[in-house]
Amino acid sequence: MSRVMESLRVLFGGTPRRVDKKDMPAEVREVHRQKVGDKERIAALRAELAHKAEHRPPEKKRRLRWTVLIAVNLLFVLSYYFDVQLLEGALTASRFAGFHLADLNSALQVMLAFKHVVINLLIGTTTVFIMWWLMGGRSFCSWVCPYHLLAEWAEMLHLKLRARGMARDIQFDRRTRTWLWLLFAALALATGYTVYETISPTGILSRALIYGPGVALVWVALLLLFEIFFSRRAWCRYACPIGLTYGIVGATSPFTVHYSLPNCFHEGECRKVCLVPHVLDTVIKGRAAAMEVDIGADCTRCLRCVDACPTGALSIKYKGLGDLL
Ligand code: SF4
Ligand code: SF4
Known part of the structure:
Protein backbone atom coordinates (compact mmCIF):
# COMPACT_ATOMS: atom_id res chain seq x y z
CA MET A 1 0.00 0.00 0.00
CA LYS A 52 24.17 1.77 -30.73
CA ALA A 53 24.32 5.58 -31.08
CA GLU A 54 25.97 5.14 -34.50
CA HIS A 55 23.68 2.40 -35.81
CA ARG A 56 20.36 3.30 -34.15
CA PRO A 57 18.29 0.08 -34.19
CA PRO A 58 14.58 0.65 -34.95
CA GLU A 59 12.34 1.08 -31.90
CA LYS A 60 10.02 -1.84 -32.64
CA LYS A 61 7.70 -1.33 -29.67
CA ARG A 62 7.30 2.33 -30.56
CA ARG A 63 6.26 1.44 -34.10
CA LEU A 64 3.77 -1.10 -32.78
CA ARG A 65 2.36 1.53 -30.43
CA TRP A 66 1.98 4.10 -33.19
CA THR A 67 0.21 1.51 -35.34
CA VAL A 68 -2.26 0.73 -32.53
CA LEU A 69 -2.83 4.44 -31.83
CA ILE A 70 -3.52 5.22 -35.48
CA ALA A 71 -5.75 2.13 -35.85
CA VAL A 72 -7.91 3.07 -32.82
CA ASN A 73 -8.43 6.62 -34.07
CA LEU A 74 -9.02 5.41 -37.61
CA LEU A 75 -11.73 3.09 -36.31
CA PHE A 76 -13.74 6.10 -35.11
CA VAL A 77 -13.18 7.93 -38.41
CA LEU A 78 -14.20 4.95 -40.59
CA SER A 79 -17.16 4.14 -38.38
CA TYR A 80 -18.48 7.71 -38.80
CA TYR A 81 -17.63 7.85 -42.51
CA PHE A 82 -19.38 4.58 -43.36
CA ASP A 83 -22.09 5.13 -40.75
CA VAL A 84 -21.29 1.88 -38.93
CA GLN A 85 -23.58 1.67 -35.91
CA LEU A 86 -21.15 -0.61 -34.05
CA LEU A 87 -18.97 2.31 -32.96
CA GLU A 88 -20.35 5.85 -32.63
CA GLY A 89 -18.97 9.11 -31.26
CA ALA A 90 -15.44 10.30 -30.53
CA LEU A 91 -12.76 9.37 -28.00
CA THR A 92 -14.27 11.55 -25.28
CA ALA A 93 -17.72 9.88 -25.48
CA SER A 94 -18.74 6.96 -27.64
CA ARG A 95 -20.96 3.91 -27.97
CA PHE A 96 -19.57 0.50 -28.83
CA ALA A 97 -22.16 -2.17 -29.71
CA GLY A 98 -24.75 -0.06 -27.88
CA PHE A 99 -22.54 0.18 -24.80
CA HIS A 100 -21.79 3.73 -23.63
CA LEU A 101 -18.06 4.34 -23.30
CA ALA A 102 -16.77 7.58 -21.89
CA ASP A 103 -13.34 9.05 -21.39
CA LEU A 104 -12.99 9.15 -17.60
CA ASN A 105 -12.02 12.78 -17.37
CA SER A 106 -14.83 13.95 -19.66
CA ALA A 107 -17.35 11.83 -17.75
CA LEU A 108 -16.23 13.40 -14.49
CA GLN A 109 -16.52 16.89 -15.98
CA VAL A 110 -20.03 16.14 -17.29
CA MET A 111 -21.20 14.83 -13.93
CA LEU A 112 -19.74 17.84 -12.12
CA ALA A 113 -21.33 20.20 -14.65
CA PHE A 114 -24.77 18.47 -14.43
CA LYS A 115 -24.35 18.07 -10.65
CA HIS A 116 -25.89 14.63 -10.71
CA VAL A 117 -24.82 11.16 -11.67
CA VAL A 118 -25.88 10.42 -15.27
CA ILE A 119 -26.65 6.69 -15.20
CA ASN A 120 -25.63 5.87 -18.80
CA LEU A 121 -22.44 7.80 -18.25
CA LEU A 122 -21.79 5.97 -15.00
CA ILE A 123 -22.12 2.59 -16.76
CA GLY A 124 -19.80 3.75 -19.55
CA THR A 125 -17.33 5.22 -17.09
CA THR A 126 -17.22 2.06 -14.98
CA THR A 127 -16.60 -0.06 -18.08
CA VAL A 128 -13.83 2.25 -19.20
CA PHE A 129 -12.38 2.43 -15.68
CA ILE A 130 -12.06 -1.37 -15.46
CA MET A 131 -10.68 -1.56 -18.99
CA TRP A 132 -7.98 1.05 -18.36
CA TRP A 133 -7.17 -0.31 -14.92
CA LEU A 134 -6.46 -3.67 -16.55
CA MET A 135 -4.42 -1.96 -19.28
CA GLY A 136 -2.33 0.26 -17.02
CA GLY A 137 -4.09 3.64 -16.72
CA ARG A 138 -1.88 6.09 -18.58
CA SER A 139 -1.43 3.59 -21.39
CA PHE A 140 -4.43 5.59 -22.72
CA CYS A 141 -1.93 8.40 -23.33
CA SER A 142 0.71 6.59 -25.31
CA TRP A 143 -1.48 3.99 -27.05
CA VAL A 144 -4.67 5.95 -27.84
CA CYS A 145 -4.45 9.75 -27.41
CA PRO A 146 -4.00 11.42 -30.83
CA TYR A 147 -2.21 14.38 -29.25
CA HIS A 148 0.46 12.04 -27.91
CA LEU A 149 1.44 11.01 -31.41
CA LEU A 150 1.74 14.60 -32.66
CA ALA A 151 3.60 15.54 -29.49
CA GLU A 152 6.06 12.67 -30.02
CA TRP A 153 6.79 13.91 -33.53
CA ALA A 154 7.11 17.47 -32.19
CA GLU A 155 9.49 16.13 -29.54
CA MET A 156 11.73 14.60 -32.22
CA LEU A 157 11.98 18.02 -33.84
CA HIS A 158 12.51 19.68 -30.45
CA LEU A 159 15.47 17.40 -29.70
CA LYS A 160 17.06 18.10 -33.08
CA LEU A 161 16.65 21.86 -32.61
CA ARG A 162 17.98 21.70 -29.07
CA ALA A 163 21.08 19.86 -30.24
CA ARG A 164 21.67 22.87 -32.52
CA GLY A 165 20.94 25.36 -29.72
CA MET A 166 17.73 26.53 -31.43
CA ALA A 167 15.23 25.46 -28.75
CA ARG A 168 15.01 25.52 -24.96
CA ASP A 169 13.54 23.16 -22.42
CA ILE A 170 11.82 25.22 -19.74
CA GLN A 171 10.81 23.00 -16.83
CA PHE A 172 7.66 23.77 -14.87
CA ASP A 173 6.48 22.66 -11.46
CA ARG A 174 4.78 19.28 -11.93
CA ARG A 175 2.19 20.19 -9.32
CA THR A 176 0.70 22.56 -11.93
CA ARG A 177 -1.18 19.60 -13.45
CA THR A 178 -2.88 18.79 -10.15
CA TRP A 179 -3.91 22.43 -9.67
CA LEU A 180 -5.27 22.53 -13.24
CA TRP A 181 -7.21 19.32 -12.62
CA LEU A 182 -8.82 20.91 -9.56
CA LEU A 183 -9.42 24.18 -11.41
CA PHE A 184 -11.25 22.51 -14.31
CA ALA A 185 -13.31 20.38 -11.90
CA ALA A 186 -14.29 23.54 -10.00
CA LEU A 187 -15.10 25.37 -13.26
CA ALA A 188 -17.37 22.54 -14.41
CA LEU A 189 -19.15 22.62 -11.06
CA ALA A 190 -19.49 26.40 -11.01
CA THR A 191 -20.44 27.06 -14.65
CA GLY A 192 -22.37 23.91 -15.58
CA TYR A 193 -20.13 23.59 -18.68
CA THR A 194 -17.37 21.10 -19.38
CA VAL A 195 -14.88 23.95 -19.76
CA TYR A 196 -11.85 21.70 -20.14
CA GLU A 197 -13.33 20.02 -23.23
CA THR A 198 -13.03 23.30 -25.14
CA ILE A 199 -9.24 23.35 -24.75
CA SER A 200 -8.46 19.62 -24.55
CA PRO A 201 -6.13 18.78 -27.45
CA THR A 202 -7.21 15.15 -27.12
CA GLY A 203 -10.89 16.01 -27.69
CA ILE A 204 -10.17 18.67 -30.32
CA LEU A 205 -8.05 16.30 -32.39
CA SER A 206 -10.41 13.36 -32.02
CA ARG A 207 -13.39 15.47 -33.15
CA ALA A 208 -11.37 17.08 -35.96
CA LEU A 209 -10.40 13.65 -37.29
CA ILE A 210 -13.98 12.42 -37.26
CA TYR A 211 -16.11 15.47 -38.07
CA GLY A 212 -13.57 17.64 -39.91
CA PRO A 213 -11.15 20.40 -38.91
CA GLY A 214 -12.22 23.45 -36.92
CA VAL A 215 -10.68 26.65 -35.62
CA ALA A 216 -9.75 24.93 -32.32
CA LEU A 217 -6.89 23.25 -34.19
CA VAL A 218 -5.05 26.59 -33.99
CA TRP A 219 -4.81 26.03 -30.22
CA VAL A 220 -3.34 22.56 -30.77
CA ALA A 221 -0.83 23.99 -33.25
CA LEU A 222 0.21 26.67 -30.72
CA LEU A 223 0.70 24.01 -28.05
CA LEU A 224 2.90 21.99 -30.38
CA LEU A 225 4.95 25.06 -31.35
CA PHE A 226 5.44 25.85 -27.67
CA GLU A 227 6.67 22.30 -27.05
CA ILE A 228 8.99 22.40 -30.07
CA PHE A 229 10.70 25.68 -29.16
CA PHE A 230 10.29 26.19 -25.43
CA SER A 231 9.44 23.12 -23.36
CA ARG A 232 9.75 19.42 -24.17
CA ARG A 233 6.36 17.64 -24.00
CA ALA A 234 5.03 20.50 -21.81
CA TRP A 235 1.31 19.75 -22.13
CA CYS A 236 1.50 16.06 -21.20
CA ARG A 237 4.14 16.61 -18.51
CA TYR A 238 2.80 19.64 -16.70
CA ALA A 239 -0.79 20.36 -17.71
CA CYS A 240 -3.12 17.66 -19.00
CA PRO A 241 -5.81 16.67 -16.45
CA ILE A 242 -6.68 13.57 -18.53
CA GLY A 243 -3.18 12.21 -17.97
CA LEU A 244 -3.61 12.72 -14.21
CA THR A 245 -7.01 10.98 -14.17
CA TYR A 246 -5.63 7.95 -16.00
CA GLY A 247 -2.56 8.01 -13.75
CA ILE A 248 -4.82 7.60 -10.71
CA VAL A 249 -6.61 4.70 -12.44
CA GLY A 250 -3.27 3.00 -13.16
CA ALA A 251 -1.83 3.40 -9.65
CA THR A 252 -2.96 -0.11 -8.64
CA SER A 253 -3.02 -1.63 -12.14
S1 SF4 B 1 -1.34 13.65 -21.07
FE1 SF4 B 1 -3.25 14.29 -22.07
S2 SF4 B 1 -2.70 15.07 -24.09
FE2 SF4 B 1 -0.96 13.93 -23.24
S3 SF4 B 1 -1.17 11.92 -24.05
FE3 SF4 B 1 -2.18 11.87 -22.06
S4 SF4 B 1 -4.32 12.38 -22.50
FE4 SF4 B 1 -3.15 12.92 -24.31
S1 SF4 C 1 6.65 6.41 -19.57
FE1 SF4 C 1 6.95 4.45 -18.54
S2 SF4 C 1 7.24 2.98 -20.21
FE2 SF4 C 1 7.52 5.03 -21.10
S3 SF4 C 1 9.72 5.39 -20.99
FE3 SF4 C 1 8.82 6.26 -19.11
S4 SF4 C 1 8.95 4.63 -17.58
FE4 SF4 C 1 9.26 3.69 -19.59
Whole structure:
Protein backbone atom coordinates (compact mmCIF):
# COMPACT_ATOMS: atom_id res chain seq x y z
CA MET A 1 0.00 0.00 0.00
CA SER A 2 2.81 2.43 0.83
CA ARG A 3 4.17 1.89 -2.71
CA VAL A 4 0.82 3.00 -4.14
CA MET A 5 0.68 6.06 -1.86
CA GLU A 6 4.22 7.06 -2.81
CA SER A 7 3.38 6.52 -6.47
CA LEU A 8 0.31 8.78 -6.14
CA ARG A 9 2.30 11.43 -4.26
CA VAL A 10 4.80 11.58 -7.14
CA LEU A 11 1.92 11.56 -9.66
CA PHE A 12 0.43 14.66 -7.98
CA GLY A 13 3.76 16.46 -8.37
CA GLY A 14 5.84 15.38 -5.37
CA THR A 15 9.59 14.73 -5.66
CA PRO A 16 10.47 11.02 -5.50
CA ARG A 17 11.68 10.07 -2.01
CA ARG A 18 15.30 9.07 -1.58
CA VAL A 19 15.99 6.26 0.82
CA ASP A 20 19.13 6.58 2.91
CA LYS A 21 21.68 3.83 2.19
CA LYS A 22 21.64 2.69 5.81
CA ASP A 23 17.87 2.09 5.59
CA MET A 24 18.19 -0.18 2.53
CA PRO A 25 18.19 -3.97 2.92
CA ALA A 26 21.72 -5.37 3.20
CA GLU A 27 21.46 -7.30 -0.12
CA VAL A 28 20.50 -4.07 -1.96
CA ARG A 29 23.43 -2.19 -0.42
CA GLU A 30 25.69 -5.03 -1.53
CA VAL A 31 24.48 -4.84 -5.16
CA HIS A 32 25.05 -1.07 -5.21
CA ARG A 33 28.55 -1.59 -3.82
CA GLN A 34 29.48 -4.36 -6.27
CA LYS A 35 28.41 -2.39 -9.32
CA VAL A 36 30.68 0.54 -8.55
CA GLY A 37 33.63 -1.86 -8.77
CA ASP A 38 32.59 -3.69 -11.97
CA LYS A 39 34.78 -1.55 -14.26
CA GLU A 40 35.03 -4.18 -17.01
CA ARG A 41 31.26 -4.50 -17.41
CA ILE A 42 30.81 -0.72 -17.38
CA ALA A 43 33.47 -0.26 -20.10
CA ALA A 44 31.76 -2.95 -22.25
CA LEU A 45 28.42 -1.18 -21.83
CA ARG A 46 29.89 2.17 -22.85
CA ALA A 47 31.28 0.58 -26.03
CA GLU A 48 27.90 -1.02 -26.74
CA LEU A 49 26.10 2.30 -26.28
CA ALA A 50 28.54 4.12 -28.56
CA HIS A 51 27.92 1.46 -31.23
CA LYS A 52 24.17 1.77 -30.73
CA ALA A 53 24.32 5.58 -31.08
CA GLU A 54 25.97 5.14 -34.50
CA HIS A 55 23.68 2.40 -35.81
CA ARG A 56 20.36 3.30 -34.15
CA PRO A 57 18.29 0.08 -34.19
CA PRO A 58 14.58 0.65 -34.95
CA GLU A 59 12.34 1.08 -31.90
CA LYS A 60 10.02 -1.84 -32.64
CA LYS A 61 7.70 -1.33 -29.67
CA ARG A 62 7.30 2.33 -30.56
CA ARG A 63 6.26 1.44 -34.10
CA LEU A 64 3.77 -1.10 -32.78
CA ARG A 65 2.36 1.53 -30.43
CA TRP A 66 1.98 4.10 -33.19
CA THR A 67 0.21 1.51 -35.34
CA VAL A 68 -2.26 0.73 -32.53
CA LEU A 69 -2.83 4.44 -31.83
CA ILE A 70 -3.52 5.22 -35.48
CA ALA A 71 -5.75 2.13 -35.85
CA VAL A 72 -7.91 3.07 -32.82
CA ASN A 73 -8.43 6.62 -34.07
CA LEU A 74 -9.02 5.41 -37.61
CA LEU A 75 -11.73 3.09 -36.31
CA PHE A 76 -13.74 6.10 -35.11
CA VAL A 77 -13.18 7.93 -38.41
CA LEU A 78 -14.20 4.95 -40.59
CA SER A 79 -17.16 4.14 -38.38
CA TYR A 80 -18.48 7.71 -38.80
CA TYR A 81 -17.63 7.85 -42.51
CA PHE A 82 -19.38 4.58 -43.36
CA ASP A 83 -22.09 5.13 -40.75
CA VAL A 84 -21.29 1.88 -38.93
CA GLN A 85 -23.58 1.67 -35.91
CA LEU A 86 -21.15 -0.61 -34.05
CA LEU A 87 -18.97 2.31 -32.96
CA GLU A 88 -20.35 5.85 -32.63
CA GLY A 89 -18.97 9.11 -31.26
CA ALA A 90 -15.44 10.30 -30.53
CA LEU A 91 -12.76 9.37 -28.00
CA THR A 92 -14.27 11.55 -25.28
CA ALA A 93 -17.72 9.88 -25.48
CA SER A 94 -18.74 6.96 -27.64
CA ARG A 95 -20.96 3.91 -27.97
CA PHE A 96 -19.57 0.50 -28.83
CA ALA A 97 -22.16 -2.17 -29.71
CA GLY A 98 -24.75 -0.06 -27.88
CA PHE A 99 -22.54 0.18 -24.80
CA HIS A 100 -21.79 3.73 -23.63
CA LEU A 101 -18.06 4.34 -23.30
CA ALA A 102 -16.77 7.58 -21.89
CA ASP A 103 -13.34 9.05 -21.39
CA LEU A 104 -12.99 9.15 -17.60
CA ASN A 105 -12.02 12.78 -17.37
CA SER A 106 -14.83 13.95 -19.66
CA ALA A 107 -17.35 11.83 -17.75
CA LEU A 108 -16.23 13.40 -14.49
CA GLN A 109 -16.52 16.89 -15.98
CA VAL A 110 -20.03 16.14 -17.29
CA MET A 111 -21.20 14.83 -13.93
CA LEU A 112 -19.74 17.84 -12.12
CA ALA A 113 -21.33 20.20 -14.65
CA PHE A 114 -24.77 18.47 -14.43
CA LYS A 115 -24.35 18.07 -10.65
CA HIS A 116 -25.89 14.63 -10.71
CA VAL A 117 -24.82 11.16 -11.67
CA VAL A 118 -25.88 10.42 -15.27
CA ILE A 119 -26.65 6.69 -15.20
CA ASN A 120 -25.63 5.87 -18.80
CA LEU A 121 -22.44 7.80 -18.25
CA LEU A 122 -21.79 5.97 -15.00
CA ILE A 123 -22.12 2.59 -16.76
CA GLY A 124 -19.80 3.75 -19.55
CA THR A 125 -17.33 5.22 -17.09
CA THR A 126 -17.22 2.06 -14.98
CA THR A 127 -16.60 -0.06 -18.08
CA VAL A 128 -13.83 2.25 -19.20
CA PHE A 129 -12.38 2.43 -15.68
CA ILE A 130 -12.06 -1.37 -15.46
CA MET A 131 -10.68 -1.56 -18.99
CA TRP A 132 -7.98 1.05 -18.36
CA TRP A 133 -7.17 -0.31 -14.92
CA LEU A 134 -6.46 -3.67 -16.55
CA MET A 135 -4.42 -1.96 -19.28
CA GLY A 136 -2.33 0.26 -17.02
CA GLY A 137 -4.09 3.64 -16.72
CA ARG A 138 -1.88 6.09 -18.58
CA SER A 139 -1.43 3.59 -21.39
CA PHE A 140 -4.43 5.59 -22.72
CA CYS A 141 -1.93 8.40 -23.33
CA SER A 142 0.71 6.59 -25.31
CA TRP A 143 -1.48 3.99 -27.05
CA VAL A 144 -4.67 5.95 -27.84
CA CYS A 145 -4.45 9.75 -27.41
CA PRO A 146 -4.00 11.42 -30.83
CA TYR A 147 -2.21 14.38 -29.25
CA HIS A 148 0.46 12.04 -27.91
CA LEU A 149 1.44 11.01 -31.41
CA LEU A 150 1.74 14.60 -32.66
CA ALA A 151 3.60 15.54 -29.49
CA GLU A 152 6.06 12.67 -30.02
CA TRP A 153 6.79 13.91 -33.53
CA ALA A 154 7.11 17.47 -32.19
CA GLU A 155 9.49 16.13 -29.54
CA MET A 156 11.73 14.60 -32.22
CA LEU A 157 11.98 18.02 -33.84
CA HIS A 158 12.51 19.68 -30.45
CA LEU A 159 15.47 17.40 -29.70
CA LYS A 160 17.06 18.10 -33.08
CA LEU A 161 16.65 21.86 -32.61
CA ARG A 162 17.98 21.70 -29.07
CA ALA A 163 21.08 19.86 -30.24
CA ARG A 164 21.67 22.87 -32.52
CA GLY A 165 20.94 25.36 -29.72
CA MET A 166 17.73 26.53 -31.43
CA ALA A 167 15.23 25.46 -28.75
CA ARG A 168 15.01 25.52 -24.96
CA ASP A 169 13.54 23.16 -22.42
CA ILE A 170 11.82 25.22 -19.74
CA GLN A 171 10.81 23.00 -16.83
CA PHE A 172 7.66 23.77 -14.87
CA ASP A 173 6.48 22.66 -11.46
CA ARG A 174 4.78 19.28 -11.93
CA ARG A 175 2.19 20.19 -9.32
CA THR A 176 0.70 22.56 -11.93
CA ARG A 177 -1.18 19.60 -13.45
CA THR A 178 -2.88 18.79 -10.15
CA TRP A 179 -3.91 22.43 -9.67
CA LEU A 180 -5.27 22.53 -13.24
CA TRP A 181 -7.21 19.32 -12.62
CA LEU A 182 -8.82 20.91 -9.56
CA LEU A 183 -9.42 24.18 -11.41
CA PHE A 184 -11.25 22.51 -14.31
CA ALA A 185 -13.31 20.38 -11.90
CA ALA A 186 -14.29 23.54 -10.00
CA LEU A 187 -15.10 25.37 -13.26
CA ALA A 188 -17.37 22.54 -14.41
CA LEU A 189 -19.15 22.62 -11.06
CA ALA A 190 -19.49 26.40 -11.01
CA THR A 191 -20.44 27.06 -14.65
CA GLY A 192 -22.37 23.91 -15.58
CA TYR A 193 -20.13 23.59 -18.68
CA THR A 194 -17.37 21.10 -19.38
CA VAL A 195 -14.88 23.95 -19.76
CA TYR A 196 -11.85 21.70 -20.14
CA GLU A 197 -13.33 20.02 -23.23
CA THR A 198 -13.03 23.30 -25.14
CA ILE A 199 -9.24 23.35 -24.75
CA SER A 200 -8.46 19.62 -24.55
CA PRO A 201 -6.13 18.78 -27.45
CA THR A 202 -7.21 15.15 -27.12
CA GLY A 203 -10.89 16.01 -27.69
CA ILE A 204 -10.17 18.67 -30.32
CA LEU A 205 -8.05 16.30 -32.39
CA SER A 206 -10.41 13.36 -32.02
CA ARG A 207 -13.39 15.47 -33.15
CA ALA A 208 -11.37 17.08 -35.96
CA LEU A 209 -10.40 13.65 -37.29
CA ILE A 210 -13.98 12.42 -37.26
CA TYR A 211 -16.11 15.47 -38.07
CA GLY A 212 -13.57 17.64 -39.91
CA PRO A 213 -11.15 20.40 -38.91
CA GLY A 214 -12.22 23.45 -36.92
CA VAL A 215 -10.68 26.65 -35.62
CA ALA A 216 -9.75 24.93 -32.32
CA LEU A 217 -6.89 23.25 -34.19
CA VAL A 218 -5.05 26.59 -33.99
CA TRP A 219 -4.81 26.03 -30.22
CA VAL A 220 -3.34 22.56 -30.77
CA ALA A 221 -0.83 23.99 -33.25
CA LEU A 222 0.21 26.67 -30.72
CA LEU A 223 0.70 24.01 -28.05
CA LEU A 224 2.90 21.99 -30.38
CA LEU A 225 4.95 25.06 -31.35
CA PHE A 226 5.44 25.85 -27.67
CA GLU A 227 6.67 22.30 -27.05
CA ILE A 228 8.99 22.40 -30.07
CA PHE A 229 10.70 25.68 -29.16
CA PHE A 230 10.29 26.19 -25.43
CA SER A 231 9.44 23.12 -23.36
CA ARG A 232 9.75 19.42 -24.17
CA ARG A 233 6.36 17.64 -24.00
CA ALA A 234 5.03 20.50 -21.81
CA TRP A 235 1.31 19.75 -22.13
CA CYS A 236 1.50 16.06 -21.20
CA ARG A 237 4.14 16.61 -18.51
CA TYR A 238 2.80 19.64 -16.70
CA ALA A 239 -0.79 20.36 -17.71
CA CYS A 240 -3.12 17.66 -19.00
CA PRO A 241 -5.81 16.67 -16.45
CA ILE A 242 -6.68 13.57 -18.53
CA GLY A 243 -3.18 12.21 -17.97
CA LEU A 244 -3.61 12.72 -14.21
CA THR A 245 -7.01 10.98 -14.17
CA TYR A 246 -5.63 7.95 -16.00
CA GLY A 247 -2.56 8.01 -13.75
CA ILE A 248 -4.82 7.60 -10.71
CA VAL A 249 -6.61 4.70 -12.44
CA GLY A 250 -3.27 3.00 -13.16
CA ALA A 251 -1.83 3.40 -9.65
CA THR A 252 -2.96 -0.11 -8.64
CA SER A 253 -3.02 -1.63 -12.14
CA PRO A 254 -1.61 -5.14 -12.58
CA PHE A 255 0.18 -3.93 -15.74
CA THR A 256 3.45 -2.16 -14.90
CA VAL A 257 6.94 -1.56 -16.15
CA HIS A 258 9.26 -3.47 -13.87
CA TYR A 259 12.83 -2.57 -12.82
CA SER A 260 15.43 -5.08 -11.76
CA LEU A 261 18.36 -3.53 -9.87
CA PRO A 262 20.89 -6.34 -10.41
CA ASN A 263 20.60 -5.93 -14.22
CA CYS A 264 21.01 -2.12 -14.20
CA PHE A 265 24.30 -0.32 -14.81
CA HIS A 266 22.86 3.21 -14.57
CA GLU A 267 23.71 4.46 -18.06
CA GLY A 268 20.45 6.47 -17.95
CA GLU A 269 19.34 5.63 -21.51
CA CYS A 270 15.79 5.04 -20.23
CA ARG A 271 15.50 8.46 -18.62
CA LYS A 272 16.60 10.15 -21.84
CA VAL A 273 13.59 8.79 -23.77
CA CYS A 274 10.98 8.93 -21.02
CA LEU A 275 8.08 11.41 -21.11
CA VAL A 276 7.97 11.36 -17.29
CA PRO A 277 11.57 10.75 -16.15
CA HIS A 278 10.69 11.28 -12.47
CA VAL A 279 9.13 7.79 -12.46
CA LEU A 280 12.57 6.41 -13.32
CA ASP A 281 14.29 8.14 -10.41
CA THR A 282 14.92 4.69 -8.97
CA VAL A 283 17.34 3.80 -11.80
CA ILE A 284 19.80 6.56 -10.82
CA LYS A 285 22.96 5.15 -9.27
CA GLY A 286 22.50 4.34 -5.58
CA ARG A 287 18.78 5.21 -5.45
CA ALA A 288 16.95 1.86 -5.75
CA ALA A 289 15.78 0.78 -2.30
CA ALA A 290 14.79 -2.74 -3.38
CA MET A 291 16.05 -5.41 -5.77
CA GLU A 292 12.82 -5.26 -7.83
CA VAL A 293 10.74 -2.10 -8.27
CA ASP A 294 7.45 -1.45 -10.07
CA ILE A 295 7.57 1.86 -11.95
CA GLY A 296 5.02 4.40 -10.66
CA ALA A 297 1.54 5.48 -11.76
CA ASP A 298 2.66 8.38 -13.99
CA CYS A 299 4.31 5.88 -16.37
CA THR A 300 2.45 5.82 -19.70
CA ARG A 301 3.52 2.23 -20.48
CA CYS A 302 4.95 3.52 -23.77
CA LEU A 303 7.73 0.90 -23.41
CA ARG A 304 10.40 3.18 -24.86
CA CYS A 305 12.58 2.59 -21.78
CA VAL A 306 12.28 -1.17 -22.26
CA ASP A 307 13.64 -0.76 -25.79
CA ALA A 308 16.30 1.74 -24.70
CA CYS A 309 17.79 -0.24 -21.79
CA PRO A 310 20.93 -2.03 -23.02
CA THR A 311 21.00 -4.50 -20.13
CA GLY A 312 17.38 -5.64 -19.91
CA ALA A 313 16.85 -4.04 -16.50
CA LEU A 314 13.38 -2.84 -17.52
CA SER A 315 10.63 -5.20 -18.59
CA ILE A 316 6.85 -5.38 -18.83
CA LYS A 317 5.14 -7.12 -15.97
CA TYR A 318 1.56 -8.28 -15.59
CA LYS A 319 0.88 -9.23 -11.99
CA GLY A 320 0.03 -12.90 -11.79
CA LEU A 321 1.65 -13.57 -15.18
CA GLY A 322 5.16 -12.30 -14.35
CA ASP A 323 7.50 -10.60 -16.86
CA LEU A 324 6.06 -10.53 -20.38
CA LEU A 325 8.91 -8.97 -22.37
S1 SF4 B 1 -1.34 13.65 -21.07
FE1 SF4 B 1 -3.25 14.29 -22.07
S2 SF4 B 1 -2.70 15.07 -24.09
FE2 SF4 B 1 -0.96 13.93 -23.24
S3 SF4 B 1 -1.17 11.92 -24.05
FE3 SF4 B 1 -2.18 11.87 -22.06
S4 SF4 B 1 -4.32 12.38 -22.50
FE4 SF4 B 1 -3.15 12.92 -24.31
S1 SF4 C 1 8.95 4.63 -17.58
FE1 SF4 C 1 9.26 3.69 -19.59
S2 SF4 C 1 7.24 2.98 -20.21
FE2 SF4 C 1 6.95 4.45 -18.54
S3 SF4 C 1 6.65 6.41 -19.57
FE3 SF4 C 1 8.82 6.26 -19.11
S4 SF4 C 1 9.72 5.39 -20.99
FE4 SF4 C 1 7.52 5.03 -21.10
